[in-house]
Amino acid sequence: DQQVKQNSPSLSVQEGRISILNCDYTNSMFDYFLWYKKYPAEGPTFLISISSIKDKNEDGRFTVFLNKSAKHLSLHIVPSQPGDSAVYFCAALEGTGNQFYFGTGTSLTVIP
Amino acid sequence: DSGVTQTPKHLITATGQRVTLRCSPRSGDLSVYWYQQSLDQGLQFLIQYYNGEERAKGNILERFSAQQFPDLHSELNLSSLELGDSALYFCASSIGGSLNTIYFGEGSWLTVV
Numbered sequence: 001d002q003q004v005k006q007n008s009p010s011l012s013v014q015e016g017r018i019s020i021l022n023c024d025y026t027n028s029m030f031d032y033f034l035w036y037k038k039y040p041a042e043g044p045t046f047l048i049s050i051s052s053i054k055d056k057n058e059d060g061r062f063t064v065f066l067n068k069s070a071k072h073l074s075l076h077i078v079p080s081q082p083g084d085s086a087v088y089f090c091a092a093l094e095g096t097g098n099q100f101y102f103g104t105g106t107s108l109t110v111i112p
Numbered sequence: 113d114s115g116v117t118q119t120p121k122h123l124i125t126a127t128g129q130r131v132t133l134r135c136s137p138r139s140g141d142l143s144v145y146w147y148q149q150s151l152d153q154g155l156q157f158l159i160q161y162y163n164g165e166e167r168a169k170g171n172i173l174e175r176f177s178a179q180q181f182p183d184l185h186s187e188l189n190l191s192s193l194e195l196g197d198s199a200l201y202f203c204a205s206s207i208g209g210s211l212n213t214i215y216f217g218e219g220s221w222l223t224v225v
Contacts, residue, residue, distance in 0.1 A: 104154030
Protein backbone atom coordinates (compact mmCIF):
# COMPACT_ATOMS: atom_id res chain seq x y z
CA ASP A 1 0.00 0.00 0.00
CA GLN A 2 1.70 3.16 -1.25
CA GLN A 3 0.99 5.86 1.32
CA VAL A 4 3.07 8.45 -0.48
CA LYS A 5 2.57 8.85 -4.20
CA GLN A 6 4.35 10.77 -6.90
CA ASN A 7 2.14 10.33 -9.91
CA SER A 8 4.46 11.97 -12.43
CA PRO A 9 7.42 9.70 -13.19
CA SER A 10 9.14 12.42 -15.18
CA LEU A 11 9.12 16.15 -15.85
CA SER A 12 11.01 18.31 -18.36
CA VAL A 13 11.46 22.03 -17.86
CA GLN A 14 13.38 24.74 -19.67
CA GLU A 15 16.29 26.31 -17.84
CA GLY A 16 15.20 29.43 -15.97
CA ARG A 17 11.56 28.36 -15.71
CA ILE A 18 9.77 26.98 -12.67
CA SER A 19 9.78 23.26 -11.88
CA ILE A 20 6.84 21.96 -9.87
CA LEU A 21 7.03 18.47 -8.45
CA ASN A 22 3.97 17.02 -6.78
CA CYS A 23 3.37 14.49 -4.07
CA ASP A 24 0.20 13.10 -2.52
CA TYR A 25 -0.23 11.14 0.67
CA THR A 26 -3.01 9.17 2.26
CA ASN A 27 -2.11 9.00 5.95
CA SER A 28 -3.45 11.96 7.91
CA MET A 29 -1.09 11.08 10.77
CA PHE A 30 1.96 12.17 8.79
CA ASP A 31 3.35 15.27 10.44
CA TYR A 32 6.67 15.88 8.73
CA PHE A 33 7.51 15.90 5.06
CA LEU A 34 10.81 15.93 3.25
CA TRP A 35 12.16 16.17 -0.27
CA TYR A 36 15.28 14.36 -1.42
CA LYS A 37 17.30 14.72 -4.57
CA LYS A 38 19.10 11.78 -6.10
CA TYR A 39 21.70 11.65 -8.83
CA PRO A 40 22.40 8.33 -10.58
CA ALA A 41 24.58 5.94 -8.57
CA GLU A 42 24.52 8.23 -5.53
CA GLY A 43 22.57 8.21 -2.32
CA PRO A 44 19.59 10.53 -1.95
CA THR A 45 20.49 13.86 -0.40
CA PHE A 46 18.19 15.87 1.82
CA LEU A 47 16.83 19.01 0.16
CA ILE A 48 14.11 20.63 2.22
CA SER A 49 11.46 19.73 4.77
CA ILE A 50 8.23 21.04 6.21
CA SER A 51 6.34 20.38 9.40
CA SER A 52 2.61 19.86 9.29
CA ILE A 53 2.10 23.03 11.34
CA LYS A 54 3.32 25.08 8.38
CA ASP A 55 2.04 25.45 4.85
CA LYS A 56 5.20 26.80 3.25
CA ASN A 57 8.93 26.53 3.72
CA GLU A 58 11.49 28.27 1.57
CA ASP A 59 15.21 27.72 1.13
CA GLY A 60 16.82 29.66 -1.67
CA ARG A 61 15.46 28.49 -4.99
CA PHE A 62 13.47 25.70 -3.34
CA THR A 63 10.04 26.11 -1.77
CA VAL A 64 7.84 23.37 -0.42
CA PHE A 65 4.09 23.89 -0.08
CA LEU A 66 1.85 21.74 2.07
CA ASN A 67 -1.92 21.51 1.68
CA LYS A 68 -3.08 19.33 4.55
CA SER A 69 -6.73 19.32 3.59
CA ALA A 70 -5.84 17.95 0.16
CA LYS A 71 -3.04 15.76 1.54
CA HIS A 72 -0.78 17.23 -1.08
CA LEU A 73 2.65 18.78 -1.12
CA SER A 74 4.69 20.28 -3.88
CA LEU A 75 8.25 21.35 -4.45
CA HIS A 76 8.89 24.47 -6.50
CA ILE A 77 12.29 25.16 -7.97
CA VAL A 78 12.77 28.67 -9.31
CA PRO A 79 14.69 29.28 -11.48
CA SER A 80 15.44 25.77 -12.67
CA GLN A 81 19.04 25.00 -13.56
CA PRO A 82 20.56 22.11 -15.54
CA GLY A 83 22.24 20.90 -12.34
CA ASP A 84 18.80 20.35 -10.86
CA SER A 85 18.31 17.43 -13.24
CA ALA A 86 17.89 14.46 -10.91
CA VAL A 87 15.28 12.19 -9.39
CA TYR A 88 13.29 13.83 -6.62
CA PHE A 89 11.68 11.79 -3.87
CA CYS A 90 9.16 13.05 -1.39
CA ALA A 91 8.96 11.38 1.99
CA ALA A 92 6.63 11.53 4.96
CA LEU A 93 7.15 10.74 8.60
CA GLU A 94 4.64 9.76 11.20
CA GLY A 95 6.08 11.08 14.42
CA THR A 96 5.22 8.15 16.62
CA GLY A 97 6.35 5.49 14.19
CA ASN A 98 9.68 6.96 13.13
CA GLN A 99 9.22 5.27 9.79
CA PHE A 100 9.83 7.26 6.65
CA TYR A 101 7.57 6.58 3.69
CA PHE A 102 8.96 7.45 0.28
CA GLY A 103 7.27 8.13 -3.00
CA THR A 104 8.46 6.46 -6.18
CA GLY A 105 10.26 9.54 -7.41
CA THR A 106 9.98 12.05 -10.24
CA SER A 107 12.81 12.38 -12.72
CA LEU A 108 13.37 16.06 -13.48
CA THR A 109 15.22 17.12 -16.61
CA VAL A 110 16.13 20.77 -16.97
CA ILE A 111 16.83 21.59 -20.59
CA PRO A 112 19.52 24.22 -21.21
CA ASP B 113 29.27 13.68 2.55
CA SER B 114 26.25 12.60 4.61
CA GLY B 115 28.34 10.93 7.30
CA VAL B 116 26.72 7.54 6.65
CA THR B 117 29.27 4.99 5.49
CA GLN B 118 28.42 1.86 3.56
CA THR B 119 30.67 -0.98 2.52
CA PRO B 120 31.28 -2.51 0.09
CA LYS B 121 30.42 -0.02 -2.64
CA HIS B 122 30.22 -2.72 -5.29
CA LEU B 123 29.74 -6.45 -5.00
CA ILE B 124 29.32 -9.14 -7.62
CA THR B 125 28.32 -12.59 -6.51
CA ALA B 126 26.71 -15.74 -7.84
CA THR B 127 23.19 -17.00 -7.34
CA GLY B 128 22.71 -19.00 -4.17
CA GLN B 129 25.46 -17.15 -2.33
CA ARG B 130 25.26 -15.04 0.81
CA VAL B 131 26.54 -11.50 1.30
CA THR B 132 26.71 -9.01 4.12
CA LEU B 133 26.37 -5.28 3.65
CA ARG B 134 27.66 -3.01 6.36
CA CYS B 135 26.57 0.43 7.46
CA SER B 136 28.01 2.93 9.92
CA PRO B 137 25.50 5.63 10.82
CA ARG B 138 26.25 9.29 11.37
CA SER B 139 27.78 10.07 14.70
CA GLY B 140 25.02 10.39 17.28
CA ASP B 141 22.31 8.80 15.16
CA LEU B 142 20.47 5.96 16.84
CA SER B 143 18.21 4.86 13.99
CA VAL B 144 19.39 2.90 10.99
CA TYR B 145 17.24 2.16 7.96
CA TRP B 146 17.80 -0.13 5.00
CA TYR B 147 16.29 0.53 1.59
CA GLN B 148 16.45 -1.31 -1.72
CA GLN B 149 16.34 0.38 -5.08
CA SER B 150 16.02 -1.86 -8.09
CA LEU B 151 16.19 -0.66 -11.69
CA ASP B 152 13.41 1.84 -12.39
CA GLN B 153 12.02 1.34 -8.91
CA GLY B 154 11.60 3.74 -6.06
CA LEU B 155 13.08 3.33 -2.63
CA GLN B 156 11.67 0.20 -1.05
CA PHE B 157 11.87 0.23 2.72
CA LEU B 158 13.29 -2.96 4.14
CA ILE B 159 13.82 -2.56 7.86
CA GLN B 160 14.59 -0.06 10.62
CA TYR B 161 16.53 -0.39 13.84
CA TYR B 162 16.60 2.00 16.73
CA ASN B 163 19.36 1.69 19.32
CA GLY B 164 19.80 -2.01 18.64
CA GLU B 165 16.15 -2.94 18.50
CA GLU B 166 14.08 -3.65 15.41
CA ARG B 167 11.60 -0.78 15.08
CA ALA B 168 9.81 -1.34 11.79
CA LYS B 169 9.80 -3.90 9.04
CA GLY B 170 8.89 -3.27 5.44
CA ASN B 171 9.10 -5.40 2.32
CA ILE B 172 12.02 -7.48 3.50
CA LEU B 173 12.27 -11.03 2.21
CA GLU B 174 12.68 -13.91 4.64
CA ARG B 175 16.03 -14.61 2.96
CA PHE B 176 17.21 -11.24 4.21
CA SER B 177 18.00 -10.29 7.76
CA ALA B 178 19.58 -7.38 9.55
CA GLN B 179 20.86 -6.37 12.91
CA GLN B 180 22.19 -3.34 14.69
CA PHE B 181 25.12 -3.81 17.01
CA PRO B 182 25.90 -2.08 20.34
CA ASP B 183 28.21 0.36 18.56
CA LEU B 184 25.17 1.20 16.39
CA HIS B 185 26.59 -0.04 13.11
CA SER B 186 24.28 -2.28 11.16
CA GLU B 187 24.58 -5.21 8.81
CA LEU B 188 22.16 -6.45 6.19
CA ASN B 189 22.54 -10.13 5.38
CA LEU B 190 21.25 -11.38 2.05
CA SER B 191 21.21 -15.14 1.53
CA SER B 192 20.25 -17.63 -1.19
CA LEU B 193 20.72 -14.79 -3.62
CA GLU B 194 18.67 -14.66 -6.79
CA LEU B 195 19.17 -12.64 -9.95
CA GLY B 196 16.30 -10.38 -8.91
CA ASP B 197 18.15 -9.34 -5.78
CA SER B 198 20.51 -7.28 -7.91
CA ALA B 199 19.92 -3.74 -6.74
CA LEU B 200 21.32 -0.72 -4.99
CA TYR B 201 21.01 -1.09 -1.23
CA PHE B 202 20.97 2.08 0.80
CA CYS B 203 21.53 2.54 4.45
CA ALA B 204 20.29 5.67 6.13
CA SER B 205 20.41 7.01 9.65
CA SER B 206 18.64 9.54 11.80
CA ILE B 207 18.67 10.73 15.38
CA GLY B 208 15.21 9.31 15.94
CA GLY B 209 12.15 10.96 17.36
CA SER B 210 9.72 13.24 15.61
CA LEU B 211 10.59 15.87 13.01
CA ASN B 212 13.97 14.36 12.32
CA THR B 213 15.76 14.00 9.01
CA ILE B 214 17.07 10.82 7.49
CA TYR B 215 20.50 10.85 5.85
CA PHE B 216 21.56 8.32 3.25
CA GLY B 217 24.82 6.61 2.51
CA GLU B 218 26.16 6.23 -1.00
CA GLY B 219 24.73 2.75 -1.36
CA SER B 220 26.07 -0.72 -2.05
CA TRP B 221 25.68 -2.00 -5.59
CA LEU B 222 24.91 -5.70 -5.55
CA THR B 223 25.03 -7.64 -8.79
CA VAL B 224 23.97 -11.28 -8.72
CA VAL B 225 25.12 -13.30 -11.72
